[in-house]
Amino acid sequence: QVQLKESGPGLVQPSETLSLTCTVSGFSLTSYSVSWVRQPSGKGPEWMGRMWYDGDTAYNSALKSRLSISRDTSKNQVFLKMNSLQTDDTGTYYCTRDSPRYGGYIGYFDYWGQGVMVTVSS
Amino acid sequence: DTVLTQSPALAVSPGERVSISCRASEGVNSYMHWYQQKPGQQPKLLIYKASNLASGVPARFSGSGSGTDFTLTIDPVEADDTATYFCQQSWNDWTFGGGTKLELK
DSSP states (O other): OOEEEEEOOSEEOTTSOEEEEEEEESSOTTTSOEEEEEEOTTSOOEEEEEEOTTSOEEEOTTTTTTEEEEEEGGGTEEEEEEOSOOGGGOEEEEEEEEOOSTTOOOOOEEEEOOOEEEEEOO | OOOEEOOSEEEEOTTSOEEEEEEESSOOTTOEEEEEEOTTSOOEEEEETTTEEOTTOOTTEEEEEETTEEEEEESSOOGGGOEEEEEEEOSSSOEEBOOEEEEEO
16 A cells, blocks of 8 residues: 655754655656645645656745755655754655656655654754 | 635534535635534534545535535534534645634523
C-alpha cells in the first residue's frame, strides 16, 4: 500500500538549515510527484514545493529563495532543505503524494505522511 | 496568490445536514479539493475537482461549486465527523483555506 514517512530533527536553531527526508513505498517516484506541505499549529496548510515525477521541481514563490527539494529514486526518498529558519517556520511538515498524471493533472494530494513536528527555537 | 476563505467554525447536531463553504479570491474553474483533518492526524482527501468523491469516502460527503464559490456538504452528520475541514485549489499554483472546525452539539 502507499505510504510516506517523514524524518528529521524536531528542533532547529534560528538561522540554521532544516533537512527532512520523505521515504515512500507502494509507488514509484518516476510515476508520481511528491510535494512538501507545512502547517503551523491551528492554521491551514501551506504548499511549499514539489518534486515532479520527471525530476523537475516547483517552489512556492514565498519560500523559493530558501528552499531546495531533491530526490534519490534508488532509495525512494525525497529531500527538503530550507535555510535561514525563523520561529514562524515552526509547524508540522508533511510529504504528500500528488494526484495521478493519467487523465490529466488535477493537483490534489491523495496520500499524506504522518508529519514531523519542527520547532525553531534556541 | 489565490486566497481561499472559510468560516472558522460551525456547530451542528448529529443527523443534520451541514454545508461548509469556501470562497476563492479569483476563479479556480473546478479545481477545488476538500480534506478532513482530525486532531493529531494528517489531512485526508474527501473530494477532488469540486464534486468527485475520493476512494473510500462515505457517500454522506458531497461537493459542489465552480469558479469562486464551493461547498462541502455532509448529510447526515455523524459524531465521527468532528474535525477541521480544509479546501485547496490547484488552478493558480496550490493554496489552502484556513479551515472550518466542525463541532457537534
